Amino acid sequence: MAYNLGRLDQIVVDLERLQDAADDIINGYVNRIVSEGSSGTSWGGTKYRLVAPAGHVLDRVGALKIVRRALTGNDK
Numbered sequence: 001m002a003y004n005l006g007r008l009d010q011i012v013v014d015l016e017r018l019q020d021a022a023d024d025i026i027n028g029y030v031n032r033i034v035s036e037g038s039s040g041t042s043w044g045g046t047k048y049r050l051v052a053p054a055g056h057v058l059d060r061v062g063a064l065k066i067v068r069r070a071l072t073g074n075d076k
Contacts, residue, residue, distance in 0.1 A: 022061075022064055025064060025067060026047070026051065026067060027047075030043060030046055030047045031043075033050065050067075050070075
């Protein structure tokens with residue numbers, strides 16, 4: 001069976017780009033929550049608390065849905 005490695009390589013590049021963008025959004029949201037919180041709030045602990053409902057392995061899609069829901073108040 002022949003594989004389209006060019007397509008595979010492009011998917012990897014696209015996923016890495018999207019993963020980086022998702023990380024930027026999630027980390028920005030965590031930064032906002034930590035900056036608004038009381039002193040001594042752990043950034044890592046806050047991030048875990050906010051995105052843990054998405055799963056133990058960071059599910060960026062699930063995490064982005066949590067952030068979106070928190071920012072907009074809806075599940076879409």
